[in-house]
Amino acid sequence: MSHLSNDKAKLAIIGAGKMGEAIIAGLLKSEKYKPRDIQIFEIIENRRKYVSQTYKVTSAKSIGDAASFADITIIAVKPGDMKRALEEIGQVIKKGKIVVSIAAGVTLEFLRKYLPKDVSVFRVMPNMACMAREAMIVISPSENTAKEKLELVTSTLSLLGRAIVLDEKYLNLATGLVGSGPAYIYLIIEALADAGVRLGLPKDISIILAAQTTLGAAKMVTETGEHPAKLKDMVTTPAGTTIEGLLALEEGKLRAVIMNAVTKAAERARQLQPT
Ligand SMILES: NC(=O)c1ccc[n+]([C@@H]2O[C@H](COP(=O)([O-])OP(=O)(O)OC[C@H]3O[C@@H](n4cnc5c(N)ncnc54)[C@H](OP(=O)(O)O)[C@@H]3O)[C@@H](O)[C@H]2O)c1
Structure with missing residues (x-):
């Protein structure tokens, strides 16, 4: 990787679907990346044209190119398409290169089977917030990964949000929370906004009030480092408005419902491992 300048790795995105696009959009938004630093390989013609024209990135003629x-080659195809993509990549990838898979449920052991030993392999779980550069990204390197390779992958993905390194045993669990989590939060934002509309707020205003309130609450957790229970306590006064709302949430078993949702998604991630 002698041509690496300013720690910037050239990237290939194999499968320019929703996640592939989110990664490209986020990296270009970071301004550290220019379209010339990224190439895509995508099998659907319409998708290939849309992504290459929208983001001005080169569409490679083959996975090998x-x-x-x-x-760093990022494989962003669906778990069921991983085997085919890996077989092709395994035949052409050169010594010293890095392969990152973001496929839910696909283990490092499975990835390793198709890739040469002298290639560094990572299993990563991001989410769609890559597009807004506020993703949560969990990174698991395979055993014996060189420190500089891990640093390069971590610094590259950190351009898309917050990246942490975790042992692979946590990856399916993280999928239930990180990969699927945005959908749960959208549902909550939608419900908050609908509540505003029910009470008479204009729809567009209600969505902004709900989304910004969600963003602010999340930032309070990340910036203060306080436990969410303590922050909740700070906005809950005796005989006040919030405690009334909290009672309704507890009666509706909101916590149990959310815990169940994450557990189900994590179980599903485990089932997605291709054979
Ligand atoms: N969406 C999320 O929120 C999210 C979050 C975290 C992780 N992920 C992971 O990210 C991966 C992609 O998800 P997605 O939502 O972006 O799916 P997607 O929108 O279906 O994108 C995958 C794209 O790759 C194409 N493709 C399939 N095989 C290919 C190959 N051999 N070479 C090149 N392109 C190929 C697909 O075409 P076809 O439609 O013809 O197959 C499709 O256009 C999945 O493994 C998923 O588990 C997704």
């Missing part, structure tokens, strides 16, 4: 161009 994309993987030769890149320092």
